[in-house]
Amino acid sequence: MKAAAINQYGGAEVFQLMDLPTPLIKTDEILVKVHATSVNPIDWKTRQGMLQLLTGYHFPMVLGFDISGEVVEVGTAVTRFQPGDQIYACLDNLTGGAYAEYAVLSAKAACPKPEKLCHKEAAAVPLAGLTALQALRDHGKIKQGYSVLINGASGGVGSFAVQIAKAFETQVTGVCSGKNKEFVKNLGADRVIDYTQQDFTKDTAKYDIIFDVVGNKSFWSCQNCLQPNGVYITTHPYPVNFLESFFTAFLPGKKAKVVVMKSNGLDLKSLEELIDAQKLRPVIAQTYPLSAVAQAHQESEKGHVVGKLVIMVAS
CATH class of the missing domain: 3.90.180.10 (Medium-chain alcohol dehydrogenases, catalytic domain)
Known part of the structure; x- marks a missing residue:
């Protein structure tokens, strides 16, 4: 072959x-x-x-x-x-x-x-869609009415995450460059932040889930943006991220999580259902x-x- x-x-x-x-x-x-x-x-x-x-x-x-x-x-x-x-x-x-x-x-x-x-x-x-689904659903425990921020909303994982978060009927904020703002809005984002003009960690908005696909913001830098029981999720398996995940698991309040995608036909079926319902593309x-x-x-x-x-x- x-x-x-x-x-x-x-x-x-x-x-x-x-x-x-x-x-x-x-x-x-x-x-x-x-x-x-x-x-x-x-x-x-x-x-x-x-x-x-x-x-x-x-x-x-x-x-x-x-x-x-x-x-x-x-x-x-x-x-x-x-x-x-x-x-x-x-x-x-x-x-x-x-x-x-x-x-x-x-x-x-x-x-x-x-x-x-x-x-x-x-x-x-598959890989990008599964990563987004498992991050939001399994680690973020996403629910209707949540406020969700996707850092890196125009990339492979981020573009799926925006759509999946909207499918759960949440308020979605996407972070991307200014040239991609309309693209992220068309995916369904309710609000888009141009990272070249604004640092979302300095904003007053609070989120139930911050999904950092880019990996350029730490859990600690995002703490002030999280709701009291909010969750920070990253795709980057750096040792410090696993340490933060370990320690916050035993403490009340805000959590740090690292998503490590698992190949799973059943989860692909969930994505297929969203695709068939025209909620994901x-x-x-x-x-x-x-x-x-x-x-x-x-x-x-x-x-x-x-x-x-x-x-x-x-x-």
Whole structure:
């Protein structure tokens, strides 16, 4: 099979288009012909070697976590899917494997592809959508009437978080650059703050949930913006963030949480229901062929992508 893989950690230039063996499946796994995938920051952080203590040194390494495609083989213990099914998923192994013509994952991580989305659109959803859903629902315990702030509202996770928060009938404030204010408003935000003009931590507004997707505001800097039992959630797994989460868990009042996304077919089903109800839609910034994964990574690393970058693997 064709795959965009790396033989060492480094810059985007380490990607090579290779012919690799089609992966073999275990009894509880499925093999999927990948139609499309997308780029997430964890992909290029892995490529750079920032996670090498976890990801190891087994090369060639195929990166990428999001897939939308067709099931071509199922393990003997799999009953939920059969060859020909159209699915979307976030791969549930450590390094991914989506930048290839075929990918393997556990059946429990997959979900039928939303009928309203083509493969290109569906591939933009899993990792970012699951991160936003699990942050707000599981860590933030979001409820109707809450006041929610999304820092980084125009990016991949942030654009899903704004829409999911609105689906829960909350008051949403999005933080982004001035050029993206109308985009975030169109996602459903009730209020938009231009971070180049205003620091939301100096504002008098109070929030039940602050979801810091960017990771440039600490729990301590956000404390004055939180309601007495408010929750600060970050996507960044820095040691200090886990320490804050640990200590605030045992104290009354405001909490700090770190969201570590878990691949989950049932949660993808929840996202599918929001998509079918037209309360959630993926936003695609740009599309690339598999041979241009390096360029997609370089664009993602700039940190100013509005929505998601999608890689088309099969037509």
